[in-house]
Each structure stands twice: as structure tokens, then as C-alpha cells.
Amino acid sequence: MSETSATETARILSEALPFLQRYDDQVVVVKYGGHAMVDPELSRKFARDMVMLKLCGIHPVVVHGGGPQINRLLDKLQVKSEFREGLRVTDKETMEVVEMVLAGSINKSIVGLIQSAGGRAVGISGKDGNLLMTERFTKTKVNAETGQTETIDFGYVGEPHRVNTEILQTIIHSDAIPVIAPVGVGMDGESYNVNADTAAGAIAMALHAKRLLLLTDVAGVLDKNKELIHELTLAGIPKLIAEGTITGGMIPKIESCVSVVESGVEGVIILDGRVPHSVLLELFTPHGVGTRVSRSGV
Numbered sequence: 001m002s003e004t005s006a007t008e009t010a011r012i013l014s015e016a017l018p019f020l021q022r023y024d025d026q027v028v029v030v031k032y033g034g035h036a037m038v039d040p041e042l043s044r045k046f047a048r049d050m051v052m053l054k055l056c057g058i059h060p061v062v063v064h065g066g067g068p069q070i071n072r073l074l075d076k077l078q079v080k081s082e083f084r085e086g087l088r089v090t091d092k093e094t095m096e097v098v099e100m101v102l103a104g105s106i107n108k109s110i111v112g113l114i115q116s117a118g119g120r121a122v123g124i125s126g127k128d129g130n131l132l133m134t135e136r137f138t139k140t141k142v143n144a145e146t147g148q149t150e151t152i153d154f155g156y157v158g159e160p161h162r163v164n165t166e167i168l169q170t171i172i173h174s175d176a177i178p179v180i181a182p183v184g185v186g187m188d189g190e191s192y193n194v195n196a197d198t199a200a201g202a203i204a205m206a207l208h209a210k211r212l213l214l215l216t217d218v219a220g221v222l223d224k225n226k227e228l229i230h231e232l233t234l235a236g237i238p239k240l241i242a243e244g245t246i247t248g249g250m251i252p253k254i255e256s257c258v259s260v261v262e263s264g265v266e267g268v269i270i271l272d273g274r275v276p277h278s279v280l281l282e283l284f285t286p287h288g289v290g291t292r293v294s295r296s297g298v
């Protein structure tokens with residue numbers, strides 16, 4: 001490294017100081033979406049960034065998805081699966097595959113990546129320590145064609161109604177990074193499929209996180225001209241959903257952001273997991289990337 005580039009590196013590191021002070025000893029929940037984890041090199045960088053946050057005195061909590069990976073295994077097993085309102089309608093057979101993929105292969109591969117990067121990670125699902133207690137999720141909607149109100153039953157899809165953070169506190173304070181699979185447990189003791197954005201939101205609220213970062217495969221929320229919306233206020237969201245600008249997997253993501261912002265978490269950001277080190281860019285530079293969801297756009 002030349003002397004000038006070494007000086008430049010030192011300057012950049014020094015500029016991170018106010019950000020390090022802002023996040024010192026704070027929890028940052030990072031939702032790592034299934035679409036964001038398709039490139040092995042990017043995944044390694046993501047894992048390194050988590051280790052770096054921990055070494056800097058920040059407490060990253062990783063909640064992962066795995067929708068595309070679940071689809072692949074369901075296809076192989078020739079099990080049909082349908083999405084409604086951005087959520088997978090989940091019968092018993094599908095739930096077994098969902099749990100196998102989320103709490104098994106994906107969870108352990110993220111744990112492995114963090115540990116290969118020199119960190120300590122503990123992988124758990126929302127069933128462990130009753131972390132994510134869920135109720136069966138249903139949604140009532142007016143059918144656009146018939147005008148009738150219908151209640152959608154998603155099967156074994158859970159909505160978190162209680163988050164027991166003790167197990168997370170134990171992991172965080174033993175200098176490890178929790179890596180959480182979004183599988184909840186119902187009052188009936190059964191496993192429930194929880195959308196990963198919803199799980200991350202519930203966990204961020206329960207931990208009073210400083211930031212919730214949702215990493216996905218788009219630059220952020222796009223408007224109807226496909227331009228990035230840098231700042232999205234709660235008041236602007238219903239219209240974007242009603243006019244069909246926000247659809248599919250972006251619906252549970254945005255709904256989760258709304259609850260989290262309303263609960264008082266001050267920074268909720270949807271950002272592009274395809275950009276290397278997007279978490280570091282968001283936390284340690286003044287150049288926020290992605291869409292920030294806020295109460296009033298301040």
C-alpha cells in the first residue's frame with residue numbers, strides 16, 4: 001500500500017468514529033433475505049461485516065429468510081406452494097420442508113460463514129427458548145371482483161404475539177452473534193412459518209433495537225417509475241399498496257417496517273443486499289443507501 005492510500009485508509013477509518021459512538025452497545029437487527037444470499041462472495045462479505053460490527057462493540061442480531069431456497073426444495077419434492085399477499089400458504093407437509101430449510105441448512109451455513117470470518121455465532125430458530133410465540137395468521141380482505149369480504153387462511157403461518165428475548169440476551173452477552181431462523185411456535189406446540197421480515201420486525205421491537213436493516217434484492221422501495229424512494233413516510237404507504245406499486249414480498253416487508261417505526265425504533269431501512277458491504281455503508285457513512293421508512297420524513 002502506498003503512503004497516500006494508507007493515509008486515505010486512516011482518514012476513512014477516523015471518519016467512522018461518530019458512527020461507532022452512535023451505535024456503541026446498541027442492538028442492530030439485520031434481516032438477511034433469501035434473495036440477498038445467492039452469491040457466495042457477497043455472503044462471505046456479509047459475514048465479515050457482522051463480525052466487524054461485533055468487534056466494534058455493536059450487537060448485530062441476524063434474522064434470515066430463505067424463500068427461494070424453500071421453493072427449490074419444494075420443487076424437487078414436487079410439493080406445490082402458493083403465495084398470497086406475499087406469504088406462503090403453508091400446509092403441514094410444506095411446513096416440514098420450510099423448517100428443514102430455514103432452521104437446518106440456511107441457518108447453519110450462515111453460522112459457518114460468521115465463524116469462518118473469525119466470529120462466534122449461535123444459530124437458533126424461533127422455537128428455541130420459546131423465542132417467537134405465534135398465533136395462526138389470517139387476513140380479512142375485500143374481494144375486488146365480488147365485493148365480498150373474505151378471510152384468507154394461510155395454514156401454518158404464524159404471527160408473533162410474544163417475543164421472549166432472554167435467550168437472545170444470553171447469546172448477545174456471551175459475545176456471540178445470534179442467527180435466527182423465522183420459525184415460530186404456537187400455543188399448540190406446533191411449528192409455524194413466519195415471514196422473515198415480520199420475524200425481524202418483532203425481534204427488533206422486543207430488543208428495542210437502534211436499527212432494523214432489511215437486506216433484499218432491490219435497491220429499496222421503488223415508485224411506479226421504478227425510481228428508488230429514499231424516504232418513505234407512514235402516511236405515504238397505504239396509497240402505494242392500494243395502487244399496486246408495492247406488491248408481493250414487499251408487502252410483508254413494508255408492513256413490518258410500519259409496526260417497527262410505530263413502536264419507536266428510530267431507523268428502519270430497506271436496502272440492497274447485492275451491494276457489497278451495504279450494512280457498513282448504511283451504518284458507518286453519511287450516505288444512507290436504500291429506503292428509510294420513517295414516521296414523518298424528518
Ligand SMILES: Nc1ncnc2c1ncn2[C@@H]1O[C@H](COP(=O)(O)OP(=O)(O)O)[C@@H](O)[C@H]1O
Pocket residue numbers: 033034035036065066067197215216217218220221222223245246247248249250251253
Ligand atoms: N415497490 C416495490 N419496490 C421494490 N420491490 C418491490 C416492490 N413491489 C414489489 N417488489 C418485489 O419485492 C421483492 C422483495 O421481496 P422478497 O422477494 O420477499 O425479497 P426477500 O427474499 O429479500 O425478502 C423485490 O424483488 C420485488 O420483486
Ligand SMILES: CC(=O)N[C@@H](CCC(=O)OP(=O)(O)O)C(=O)O
Pocket residue numbers: 032033034035064065066067068070086087088098157182193194195196197249
Ligand atoms: C410465511 C412466509 O411466507 N414465510 C417465508 C419464510 C422465509 C422468508 O421470509 O424468506 P425471504 O425473506 O427470503 O422471503 C416463506 O415460506 O418463504
